[in-house]
Amino acid sequence: MMVRETKLKGCYIIEPKIFNDSRGYFFESFNQKTFNELTNQNVNFVQDNESFSSRGVLRGLHFQTRDHAQAKLVRVIKGSVLDVAVDIRIDSETFGEHVAVELTEDNKHQLFIPRGFAHGFVVLSDKAIFSYKCDNFYNKEAEGGIIFNDQDLQIDWRLQEEDLIISEKDMELTTFKELFI
């Protein structure tokens, strides 16, 4: 497993070691000991999620507030997505900055997103199965979000806006500025 920290402190790209042979492939999609050693974290994941989406679906940007904040370890089992993590830790040197990482069934890369981030992704392939681990439970009442095309965040989602498929809920999310004023 290779781990490298992004420009956002505590946010890591993980490249698992893939064992290919004549049957196909094997890799450890998560190993708590290796993960905690290489990322210097002590994360205890409690909930696994999976979503299936078609090309153009954009889920996010979402977070959970205060004690319900979630760290996530995200990956793609089928297809490809552009995964975006936004640093919304108000005391962070990279407050308001984001990383955008292509996660695909071929590269098998994973992104660890610590608590204090907003998260979203857009599907670049025809279909995508997105799988992720959370270190805190879902809490509907604690859900928050930032509109995908926020003018201050300036996220390049790669696809044309007219090709995006976004839920009504996500189209009503607030702006970054409104969150912190």
Ligand SMILES: Cc1cn([C@H]2C[C@H](O)[C@@H](COP(=O)(O)OP(=O)(O)O[C@H]3O[C@H](C)C(=O)[C@H](O)[C@H]3O)O2)c(=O)[nH]c1=O
């Ligand atoms: C997140 C979640 C949702 N739900 C229920 C609530 C809704 O009835 C249904 C769909 O939820 P939602 O539209 O919020 O799903 P996504 O848009 O994929 O939300 C996720 O999108 C971005 C990418 C994230 O990082 C978050 O994990 C999460 O917010 O599943 C649950 O029962 N448990 C859960 O943990």
